[in-house]
Amino acid sequence: MTRLQHAFEEDAVEPQPVDRLLHAGLGRLSGGISPAALTLAGTDWAVHLGLSPGRQGELAEKALRKALRLMAYAGHCVAGDGEARCIEPLPHDHRFDDEGWSRWPFSLIHQAFLLQQQWWHVATTGVRGVDPHHEEVVNFVARQCLDVFSPSNFLATNPELLRRTAAQGGWNLVRGWANWLEDVQRQLAGRPDPGLEAFQVGRDLAATPGKVVYRNRLMELIQYKPSTKTVHPEPLLIVPAWIMKYYILDLAPGRSLIEYLVGQGHTVFAISWKNPGAEDRDLGMDDYRRLGVMAALDAVNAIVPERKVHAVGYCLGGTLLSLAAAAMGRDGDQRLATLTLLAAQTDFTEPGELDLFIDESQVSFLEDVMWARGYLGRGQMAGAFQLLRSQDLIWSRLVRNYLLGEREKPFDLMAWNADSTRLPYRMHSEYLRDLFLHNDLVEGRYDVDGRPVAVGDIAEPVFAVGTVTDHVAPWRSVYKIVRLARTEVTFLLTSGGHNAGIVTPPGHPRRTFQVAVHEPLGPIVPPERFERETPRQQGSWWPEWHQWLRQHSGRRGPPPAMGNLDAGYAPITDAPGEYVLMK
Known part of the structure; x- marks a missing residue:
């Protein structure tokens, strides 16, 4: 290191508290989204577009052509021949499915909106010189702005709303007003x-x-009571994400994955993370590994001695479990029998739409927001996820609740989603920077106990599950475990999203899945080829996974005792414990 480098390090300063307090205050108003990040993206796009007269001319020409198409369509509508639309909604856009949108003047209104939406997509993409991340942000913001003014959101321009209002004499609006007051x-x-x-x-x-059967400052470990006379000898340890309450995997009876596993003769343990507060601000990723995964594994080994463990990680819990398993493989720790990763990423080069909210400016701003409180609140996380699917999670709900005057019938997954959790300041900062922003695990820079680990250090067979419409952990990103691991990987792709696709009990009428085994020294099958060539099967993926677990388990025998008093793991209280109830 040169003397000049030393000088720079000595002059480096910590962020000023006044700056952090200002950013924290702005974060409360902006939902945790950095104004600087949005400004940088918008300026990058605007300046490059302003210096591209050829591109401007091309966009003007496209606008004129779309206007002429719309005029021609309006003429067909007036003549009574408006069936052939000049533009179709995107496959996932169901705002204009009602038959009323095919009648004048609503046919013209929604076609004008879709043509404008298409033009803005072209205008915000493909501008030469714009940073790809900035392009994605600008395109995303443009979509959000357009969604606000969609004709489906307003009574006067939505034929379904007008028809319902006329049929009910306006009582739907009265109920909607009452719904709004109740929600406020x-x-x-x-x-x-x-x-x-x-x-x-x-x-x-x-x-x-x-x-x-065990509790520390970060988690409670739950051992589930056996429901069969005999069980498989290898226990399961479930590591959920700390961004959610663990019972996403133990929903209502009949829809609980944990209940299903117990019913299939597995001895199941699950971590229930504490909902952290300001006092937990300095808990980091390594604390979650040591006090979470490793402490739970020690307890399981004491309660079910001399048996390897099937480890299961969901979402961020799967990422954390991958780090722990890689460190164990590096150090020769052979206590795991298999590793199952549910919608969990290990390579973050293509993290999906959440990447819109992750860059240096945004992470620094979010760190200041968390610094002021000691944690990231549920509202800030929920807001980001809702924006990614604003059509379904924001505008369609507003229309249904306040204009149609209807309430969605509550169900277990909705109740779980409303059960708030928080993220400690240090842990979330390390996760965003080390894994999401810098991708240190794949790049060989992520240290555990002072030495780097890699996904290739994992020694156990892997069962990885991706979901088709996952906005949090896109399945193509999850699929990269096939390339990174040096052991057998069974990859399963199921229909549904990040939560609903995982919570898919047998008997679900619309679920399908594809599954294939990838040998450690075999050729790498690209995800597009996997999706195109792998046979599609009907039903839940749970039985397929259970059969895989059976193949990697021994002969069934009597179930173990609940806890182990001699080893210091006596039962403390009934499930679900106390941490899951913390608000």
Whole structure:
């Protein structure tokens, strides 16, 4: 290191508290989104477009052609021949499915909107010189702005709303006003959405019988009571994401993955993460590995001695479990029998639409927001996820609740989604920087106990699950485990999204899946080829996974005791424990 480098390091300063407080205040107004990041992206696009007269001329020509198409379509509509649309909605856009949109003047209104939407997509993409990340941000912001003014959102321009209002004499609007008042009151009082009070954790949710057999400052470990006379000898340890309450995998009876596994003769343990507060601000990724995965594994080994463990990680829990398993493989620790990763990423080069919210400017801003409180709140996380699917999660709900005057019937997954969690300042900062932003695990820079680890250090067979419409962990990103691992990987792709695709009990009427085994020294099959050539099977993926677990398990025998008093793991309280109830 040169003397000049030393001088620079000595002059480096920590962020000023006044700057951080300002950013934290702005974050409360912006939902945690950095104004600087948006400004940089918009300026990059605007300047490059302003210096591209040829591109401007091309966009002007496209605007003129679209206007002429719309005029021609309007003429056909007036003549009574408006059936052939000049533009079709995107496959996932169901705002204009109602037959009323095919009648004048609503046919012209929605076609004009879709043509404008298409023009803005062209205008915000393909501008030479714009940073790809900035291009994605500008395109995303343009979509959000257009969605606000969609004709489906307004009574006067939505034929379905007008028809319903006429048929009900306006009572749908009266009910909608009452719904709005109720929602405002509930939000101010910190109460859940209407109907969700009927779902109580421990009674309607997280109801699989069990005992908390270990607790530390970060997690509780639950051992579930066997429901079969004999069990497979290797226990399962489930590591959920700390961004969510663990009972996403233990929903209402009949829809619980944990209940299903217990019913198939598995001894199941699950981590229930503590909902952190400001006092936990300095808990980092390594704390979650040591006090979470490794402490739980020690407890499972004591309660079910001399048996390897099937480890299961979901979402961020799967990423954390991958780090732990890689360190164990590097160090020769052979306590794992298999590794199952549910919608979990290890390579973050293509993290999907969440990448819109991750760059240096955004991460620095978010760090300041978390620094002021000690954690990232549920509202800021929920807002980002809702923006990614604003048509379904924001505008369609507003229309249904306040204009149609209808309430969606509450169900278990909705109740779980409303159960808030937080993320500690240090842990989330390390996750965003080391994994999401810098991709240190794949680049060989992620250290565990002072030495780097790699996905290739994992020694156990891997079962990885991706979901087709996942906005959080896109399946093509999850699929990269096939290339990174040096052991056998069974990859399964199921229909559905990040949560609903995983929570798919047998008997689901619309679920399908594809599954293939990738040998460690075999050729790498690209994801497009996997999706195109792998046979599609009907039904839930749960039985397929259970059969895979059976193949890697020994002969069934009597179930183990609940806890191990001699080893210091006596049952503490009934499941679901205390941490899951913390608000």
